[in-house]
Amino acid sequence: MRRPRLVATDLDGTLVRSDGTVSDYTAEVLAKVEALDVPVVFVTGRPLRWAEEVFEHVGEHGLAIVSNGALVWDVARSSVHLERPIPPGVALEVCRDLRAAVPGTSYAVEDLDGIGLEPHFMERYPMPPGSRRGPVEDLLARPPLKLLVRHEELGAQDFWDRAEEVNAGRLTFTWSSSTTLLEVSGPGVTKASTLELLCTDLGVGAEDVIAFGDMPNDLPMLSWAGTAYAMADAHPTVTATASHVAPGHDEDGVARVLAGVFDL
Numbered sequence: 001m002r003r004p005r006l007v008a009t010d011l012d013g014t015l016v017r018s019d020g021t022v023s024d025y026t027a028e029v030l031a032k033v034e035a036l037d038v039p040v041v042f043v044t045g046r047p048l049r050w051a052e053e054v055f056e057h058v059g060e061h062g063l064a065i066v067s068n069g070a071l072v073w074d075v076a077r078s079s080v081h082l083e084r085p086i087p088p089g090v091a092l093e094v095c096r097d098l099r100a101a102v103p104g105t106s107y108a109v110e111d112l113d114g115i116g117l118e119p120h121f122m123e124r125y126p127m128p129p130g131s132r133r134g135p136v137e138d139l140l141a142r143p144p145l146k147l148l149v150r151h152e153e154l155g156a157q158d159f160w161d162r163a164e165e166v167n168a169g170r171l172t173f174t175w176s177s178s179t180t181l182l183e184v185s186g187p188g189v190t191k192a193s194t195l196e197l198l199c200t201d202l203g204v205g206a207e208d209v210i211a212f213g214d215m216p217n218d219l220p221m222l223s224w225a226g227t228a229y230a231m232a233d234a235h236p237t238v239t240a241t242a243s244h245v246a247p248g249h250d251e252d253g254v255a256r257v258l259a260g261v262f263d264l
Contacts, residue, residue, distance in 0.1 A: 002207075002208070003261070003262065004038065004208055004209060004210040004226075004227060004261065005038060005204045005208035005209070006038060006039050006041060006199060006202065006204045006208060006209050006210075007033060007038060007039070007040045007041065007209075007210055007211075007212075007258065008041050008043045008065075008195055008209055008210070008211040008212070008221060008225060009040070009041075009042060009043065009211070009212040009213075009254050010042075010043060010044055010045075010191075010212060010213040010214060010215070010218050010221075011042055011044040011046060011051070011054060012044070012045075012046070012176070012214075013176075013214040013215060013231065013233070013234070013249055014212050014213055014214045014218075014231055014249050014253075014254060015042070015054075015212070015249065015254050016054065016249065017249060017250050018249070018250050020053075022054055022057050023252055023255070025252050025255055026057075026252050026254065026255040027057050028255075029252075029255035029258050029259050029264060030057050030059060030255070030258075031057075031059065032262070032264050033059075033258055033262055033264070034059030034060060034061065036262060038262075039059070039061035039063065039202065040057075040058060040059050040061070041058075041061075041063055041064065041065060041195070041198065042054065042055075042057075042058060042064040042065065042066075043064075043065040043069075043191045043194075043195055043211075043218075043221060044064070044065070044066055044068075045066075045067065045068045045146075045174075045176045045183055045191075045215075045217050046066055046067070047066060047067050047110040047115065047145070047146065048066050048067070048071060048073060048112065049114060049115075049128065051064055051066045051073070055075045058075045060076070062074060062075035062076035062077075063075065063081060063198065065191060065194050065195060065198065067110060067145045067146040067185070068146060068172075068174060068183055068185050068189070068190065068191055068217055069084065069185060069189045069190050069191045069192070069193060069194035069195070070083070070084050070085060070086070070145035070146055070185050070186065070189055070194075071083055071084070071112075071145050072194060072197075072198055080112070082194070082197065082198070083145070084145075084185075084186055084189045084194060085111075085143035085144060085145055085186060086143060086144050086145070086146070086147060086171065086184070086185065086186040086189075087143065087186065087187075088140045088141070088142065088143050088144070090170055090171060090187075091140050091144065091147055091171065091184070092136070092137065092140050093170070094166070094167055094170055094171055094184075095107055095136050095140070095147070095149075097166050098149065098163055098166045098167070101162065101165075101166045102151065102154070102159070102162055102163070102166070104151055104152065104153060104154075105149060105150070105151055106118050106120050106121040106122070106149075106150050106151075107121060107136040107139065107147060107148065107149055107150075108121045108123070108139070108147075108148040108150070109136075109139045109140065109144035109146070109147055109148070110144060110145050110146040110147075110148065111142065111143070111144050111145050112145070114128055114130075114131055114132075115127060115128065115131050115132075116131065116132035116133070116134065116138075116139040117131060117132070117133055117139075118133070118134070118135060118136055118139070119133055119134075121148075121150055122150065122152060145185075146183060146184065146185060147171070147183075147184035147185075148181060148182070148183060148184070149163065149173075149181070149182040149183075149184060150180060150181050150182075151180045152180070154180055155180060156175055156180045156181075156182075159180045159182065160173060160175055160182060163182055169187075170187065171184050171185065171186065171187060172184065172185040172186065172187065172188065172189055172190060174190070174216055174217040174219075175215070175216055175217065176215035176216065176217040176218075183217060190217075190220040190221070191217065191218060191220055191221040192220035192221040192223065192224040192225075193220070195209070195211075195221055195224065195225075196224060205226075206224055206225060206226050207226035208226060209224075209225040209226055209227070210225065210226070210227040210228075210229070210257075210258075210261065211224075211225035211227070211228050211229070212228075212229045212231065212246060212253075212254045212257070213228075213229075213230065213231070213234070213238060213242075214230065214231040214233065214234035214235060214238055214249065215234070215235050215238060216235055216237055216238065218238055219237060219238060219241055222238065222241050222242050223241055227243070227244065228241070228242040228243050228244065229242055229244045229245065229246040229253075229254075229257055230242035230244070230245050230246070231245075231246055231247075231248055231249055231253055232245055232246065232247050232248040232251075232253060233248045233249065244257075
């Protein structure tokens with residue numbers, strides 16, 4: 001394997017352990033990789049407000065791709081490097097069509113100011129104080145970075161299949177949750193397409209990228225990267241796509257692979 005020039009890693013289920021932490025060993029390995037002048041880029045479905053919890057481990061290069069590619073955040077400067085929002089008009093059309101086809105569908109949106117939720121959207125985690133509440137028509141008054149689509153009765157795969165049929169290619173649907181929660185981005189916006197834009201800016205080709213992931217929202221990135229690792233406990237579609245398998249996220253799988261690749 002040629003030595004990578006950039007590391008791209010998902011967070012939850014990949015780099016971050018089940019208890020929500022990054023181990024001391026993983027943090028040490030990431031710092032050593034950065035010291036070799038190899039950027040470590042976090043590429044996550046998390047919104048900015050959740051991704052910030054682990055930004056101390058990004059390193060001096062200081063860039064993170066969040067919300068499944070909708071935002072590149074300059075960690076060092078605490079500012080937007082690149083923003084790829086969803087066109088509100090298209091999002092509203094898809095929301096109305098999907099709710100008509102699949103009653104019981106509810107919505108939430110993520111943007112730089114936080115999250116906004118429909119009153120009947122059942123969130124599994126405590127919401128930040130002051131989070132907006134209202135119908136999706138009001139929530140989409142400004143371009144969101146990510147649209148969240150939930151159903152409380154259908155299975156994740158069944159809901160994704162039905163949503164994709166209604167969507168008809170207008171927006172980008174994926175999922176990374178164990179519940180029936182779909183994550184929606186703008187047309188053509190994926191972890192892979194934004195990572196490619198970032199790598200072009202840095203003069204790094206796909207063949208020089210090593211990537212790690214565990215869920216369907218990682219599939220485009222793993223297909224694009226020159227070297228792709230699925231975690232040992234990854235979703236079956238991810239294991240089938242990646243060319244390599246890393247130990248599980250609770251076994252410091254990303255760090256163990258990187259230690260071997262970079263002779264750390």
